[in-house]
Amino acid sequence: MNRRLLVGYLVAAVALILAPRFLDAYQVDVLNSVGLYVLLALSLNLILGDAGLFNMGQAAFYAVGAYTAAILNTRLGVPMLWAMPVSGLLAAIFAVIVARPVVHLRGDYLLVVTIGLGEIVRIALVNDVFGVTGGANGIFGIARPFLFGHKIRTPDEFLYLIWGFVAVTVFLFHRLEESRFGRALTFLREDAVAAEGSGIDTTRYRLMAFALGAAWAGMTGSIYAAKMTIISPESFSFWESVVVFLMVILGGSGSIPGVMVGAAIVVIMPEIFRDLATARMLVFGLVMMVMMVVRPQGLLPWRAPRFRAGDVPRDLPRPEAAP
Amino acid sequence: MSALLELRGVTKIFGGLVAVEDVGFDVVAGQVMGLIGPNGAGKTTTFNLITGNYRVSRGTIAFEGRPLTSLRTNRIVRLGVARTFQNIRLFQQLTALENVLAGRHCRTSAGLLGALLRTPGQRREERAAVARAIAELDFVGLPGRALDLAKNLAYGDQRRLEIARALASEPKLLVLDEPAGGMNEQETDQLVGLIGRIKARGITVLLIEHDMTLVMRACDQIVVLEYGKKIAEGPPAAIQRDRRVIEAYLGTEEAT
Incomplete structure (x- = not known):
């Protein structure tokens, strides 16, 4: 990894560790919100940024994860952090099932399908599918998570839980x-025909990108459920998918530090302009438009080069000598 | 002398257009075979049928006796048929090394867990894949260019990079679609040398080419297509004398 990037991460980590000393509960809560959106943006970045698949239904996977954890916890008493991997797994399975028939679609068509998917999930939740989602009211009374026997309750504690998971995710x-997996996704994004022609099973990698992206969104959903203790279909509206999509594009599609910056800006900016009341969304929208015209590649489009001079060996046997 | 690739009665119909009609020929292991013909004769369509980019309407294509006609492209590459494209399809934004590693993909196996845990096996495999990719870049005549972006390479070098990517998948049959397209005379000479060295590695080559001097120098056997049909087949010397081939290229007296 690049040294400057590492320094950036370390500075951010120290700042976050010290944040509760300097910020009030409201500000810490905004940081928690940033953390959750960073996780969602990173999860979508696998699908949209790395594999180049236009998915505007990420909230569906987020919802599946959140509801899985909430149901497991409220009905079966499974501790929230234990439910987390189950949330991820179920979201991944769900993603593979729904993506399988449509994953070959080209960019814009896939986008429309995923918008539909997000709406179907949300409406299914409102209609109380299987009688376990609580309909429009959602699920309440979700227990707080325990980490090493310690109950996580305050915003400060959630800050460490959420950003700890961010750190693991980024790593x-x-x-x-x-x-090899990451490269395959890049080949897929750059030219799917050439990737397939080079021997890469493009269908499989498209599904894997969806599965992994959904798994992370699902796990993030379980943390969200634990933090809120109440979840309802409103939290997983089409707007959520749009916002996460925006974060990836705005920050720099395919760039891990980029989408993190994108998520931070999209969450924090409307908070800063809160005094402008309703006009703040206007400012927000205008900034978006200017950004896309002036800097279409995103704020921080930087990607780590995969190979440097040190990785290239010298004095190799020529392939003629190989069997 | 066994046939590595067998085409029998291969037909491809697009809507009402018969692009390839009842084409059959064998590609003999160890040889360089040329597929020539005027523009629109169905050469690239035939290639796309072999590599699984298109599905045949009728007929069979068999590689080492195994039918390819229902397989997806990536499976065909795994079996040992690699290709280059007429209109260069490199990953332009990536380095030459990464491009060649794409070809290496199907001969390596590290998956998601290997990547996340970075196991010793995964790291060994990565090192070996990089070493092989560099060796292939040297082989095609691009030493020291591993970290250059594909888009920054000269046109002829891009063609060579595509060949390196194909070679990295350890093909038994290499399918080249107009490898000399856009090359100058000197580069074409080098390409003839490269094709010879590919053959010397025991890799069978099937190529489409318009540059007749290259075809005559590099190929052991030639198939000629016109209007989607095979009109001639034989060694270069015989093809050069074939009346129908001369007519196809120069036109008949009645037509002119």
Whole structure:
């Protein structure tokens, strides 16, 4: 990993660790919100930024994860953090099932399908599918999570839980980026025909991108449920998918630090302009438009180069000598 | 002398247009075969049928006796048929090394867990894949260019990079669609040398080419297509004398 990026991460980590000393509960709560959206943006970035699949239904996977954890917790008494991997797994399975028939679609068509998917999930939740989602009221009384026997309750404690998960996610996703798996997704995004022609099973990798992106959104959903203790279909509206999509594009599609910056800006900016009341969304919208005209590649489009001079070996046997 | 690739009665119909009609030929292992013909003769369509980019309407294509006609492209590559494209399809924004690693993909196996946990096996495989990719870049004549972006390479070098990417998948049959397209005379000479060295590695080559000097120098056997049909087949010397081939290229007296 690049040294400057590492320094950036360390500075951000120290700032977040010290944040509760300097910020009030409201401000910490905004940071928690940023953290959750960073996780969602990173999860969508796998699908949209890395694999180049236009998905505007990420809230569906977020919802599946949140509801899975909430149902497991309120009905079966499963602790929230134990429910988290189940949320991820179920969201991934759900993603593979719904994406399988449509995953070959080209950009804009896929976008329309995923918008439909998001709406179907939301309406299904309102209609109390299987009689377990609580309809429009949602589910309440979700228990607080325990970490090493300690109950996580205050915004400060959630700050450490959420951003701890962000740290793990960033670490893992950077590893993914530099692997055979990550490269396959990049080839897919750059030219799917050439990728398939080079021997990459493009259908499989499209599904894997969806599965992994959904798994992370699902796990994030379970943290969200634990933080709110109440969830309802409103929290997973089409607008959520749009906002997360925006974060990825605005920050720099495919760039891990970029989408994190994108998420932070999209969450914090409307908070700063709160005094403008209703005009704040106007300002927000205008900034978006200017951004896309002036800097279409995103705020921080930087991606780590996968290989440097040190990675290129010298004095190799020529392939003629190989069997 | 066994046939590595067998086409029998291969027909491709697009709507009402018969692009390829009842074409059959064998590609013999170890040879360089050329597929030539005027523009629109169905050469690239035939290639796309072999590599699974199109589905045949009728007929069979078999590789080492195994039918390819219902397989997806990536499966065909795994079986040992790699290709290049007429209108270069590199990953332009990526380095030459990454491009070649794309070809390496189907001969490596590290998955999601290997990537996340970065196991010793995964790291070994990565190192070996990079080493092989660099060796292929050297082989095609691009030493020291591994970290250049594909889009920054000269046109002829991009063609060579595509060949390196195909070679990295360890093909038994290499399918080249107009490899000399856009190359100058010197680059074409080098390409003839490269095709010879590919053949020397034991890789069978099937190529489409318009540059007749290259075809005559590089190929052991030639198939000629016109209007989607095979009109001639044979060694270069015989093709050069074939009356129907001369007519196809120069037109008949009645037509002119």
